[in-house]
Amino acid sequence: TLSVSLTLPVEPSGLPGPALDLIRSTVAGGVKIAVINIMAMDYGTGTSNLGNIAIQSAEGTIEQLGTVYPSKPRAHLYGMLGITPMIGRNDDGTVFTLSDARQVATYALQKGIGRLSFWALQRDQPGVNIETSSGTQEAKFAYCQALAAAAKSSRLIHQALAGTAC
Numbered sequence: 306t307l308s309v310s311l312t313l314p315v316e317p318s319g320l321p322g323p324a325l326d327l328i329r330s331t332v333a334g335g336v337k338i339a340v341i342n343i344m345a346m347d348y349g350t351g352t353s354n355l356g357n358i359a360i361q362s363a364e365g366t367i368e369q370l371g372t373v374y375p376s377k378p379r380a381h382l383y384g385m386l387g388i389t390p391m392i393g394r395n396d397d398g399t400v401f402t403l404s405d406a407r408q409v410a411t412y413a414l415q416k417g418i419g420r421l422s423f424w425a426l427q428r429d430q431p432g433v434n435i436e437t438s439s440g441t442q443e444a445k446f447a448y449c450q451a452l453a454a455a456a457k458s459s460r461l462i463h464q465a466l467a468g469t470a471c
Contacts, residue, residue: 308339308340309331309336309337309338309339309340310338310339310340310341310342310387310420311327311328311331311338311340311341311342312342312343312344312387312389313327313328313341313342313343313344314343314344315343315344315345315362315365315366316348316362316365317348317358317361317362317365318361318362318365319362319364319365319366319368319369320343320365320366320369325369325373328341328370328373329373332373332374338385339385340385340386340387340419340420341366341370341385341386341387342386342387342388342389342420342422343362343363343366343386343387343388343389344389344391344424345358345359345362345363345388345389345390345391345409346389346390346391346395346396346401346424347391347395347396347397347399348395348397348399349397349399350397350398350399351399352397352399353399354405355390355395355399355400355401355402355405356401356402356404356405356406356407356408356409357405357408359388359390359401359405359409360408360409360412363386363388363412363416363418366386367379367382367383367386370382370385370386380417383416383417383418383419384417384418384419385419386418386419386420387418387419387420387421387422388409388413388418388420388421388422389420389421389422389423389424390405390406390409390423390424391423391424391425391428392406392423392424392425392428392429392439392448393428393435393438393439393440393441393443393448394435394439394440394441395435396435400440400441402441403443403447403448403451406423406448406451406452407451409421409452410451410452410453421452423448423449423452426449428440429445429446429447429448429449430444430445430446431443431444431445
């Protein structure tokens with residue numbers, strides 16, 4: 306069977322209007338969405354505590370999904386949610402730290418988040434170029450290892466682990 310996943314931008318308060326509209330129209334068209342994957346990144350220059358912001362974004366998204374799927378239990382909505390932060394230095398200069406990664410992994414385990422991943426595996430190494438590194442001095446696969454604890458949950462798919470030494 307076909308599994309449909311939507312990867313969408315997110316703001317600290319949840320999905321922007323056009324993203325929520327896309328979900329509503331997709332559902333209205335009879336499509337069963339398996340995962341709503343939020344891109345928890347690039348919140349804007351000066352933003353700090355990106356782990357907290359990612360969790361706040363996830364909670365806002367859950368509230369919005371409750372209006373799309375009013376008959377679904379909250380646990381089911383958490384299981385439909387994916388969270389994908391950009392590890393290390395983001396495009397806007399903010400930094401998603403290892404502490405943020407651990408915080409989001411703990412949240413994912415506690416809530417039964419359906420998918421936890423990160424952008425992007427080739428960036429999970431030290432360096433200054435954010436195309437080929439995290440833009441930090443964190444060790445190779447440090448972020449993968451910080452998020453790996455969440456992969457031990459049977460409900461959680463941590464795609465970044467597939468085929469890596471992490």
